[in-house]
Amino acid sequence: MILPIVAYGEPVLRKVGKNITSDYPKLEELLANMWETMYNAHGVGLAAPQIGLPIRLFLVDTSPFSDDEDLTSEQQKALKDFKKVFINAKIEAETGDEWDFNEGCLSIPDIREDVKRKPEITITYLDENFKEHTETYDGLLARVIQHEYDHIEGVLFTDKLSSLKKRLLKSRLDKISKGKIDVDYRMRFPNIKKGR
Template identity: 55%
Template sequence: MKYPVTVYGDPILRKRAQEIDKDYPNLKEVIENMWETMYYSDGVGLAAPQVGMSIRLFVVDASSGADDEPELENFQKVFINPEILEVDGEKWVMNEGCLSLPEIREDVSRHDEVTLRYFDENFEEHTETFKGFAGRVIQHEYDHLDGKLFIDYLSPLRKRLLKSKLISISQGKVIPAYRIKVPAK
């Protein structure tokens, strides 16, 4: 089942999400639905708050970066209760977008690598370091779990220039190719 994507203006996107355990109701189904929603919406990552669930869970498919980084071929991972242990490496700029901010793309500077401890979909614990494109996508999705959006990295001037677009998104005046959930007034 494809979830509607929660868009800018909904308070859930600014809230710190809660940890879950292996007994979270219908967890397998939630993960399957998140994959389906992400692929349908043409995303490379999707965090649970983006589909209205304030839980510490996100999915990432960074295989689209395999042309530049061959090790990303078949890179599909589920991250449950992730905890960033370290961010490292040079900062680099990339143009980012977000399903919760349709029609907005901006250059964002992030560190090249991130080390996290997390559980996979079988609740097996992992500690791994991710670099390059995968590391960037993971940092972006992790931010969602802490109530942070990529626009928070922009200069005050750039944010002011985006204000009318953000208002349009929060009022549902955008029409992406996927279903959205506009904040209640």
């Protein structure tokens, strides 16, 4: 089932997610719905807060990035084959010199900005079978994971912009929170006036 994605301004996007256990109600169904929702919106990642759940869960499928001709064939293959569920994730380390990459977010449609992030991360997480993993990623894989991880920490990519850039985006962000935007996927807006 395709779920509505909550828009910028929704309080759940600012909450630090809670860990979940393997007996979380209807987890398998939730994951199936999240994959369907993400693919419907043409995303490469989706975090539970983006569908209104303040829990530490996100999923990533970087295959759309694998067509980038600037990447080596090894990088393309890594991106094409990367599809994972991250539960109760914790980034253990972020290393290297920060680099800019143009990011967007399904909760903040039609706004894309360059964001600085460190190129390599080590992350511990549980998969959908609650098996623990500690893995290191770099480049675009790290970038997508960092973006989704921020969601379970109550952080949005716009928080990482300069104060000037934030001021320039303020009216556009306000419009998004009021639903004054055209999107081709289901969304829930926090500041739509009732009775319109």
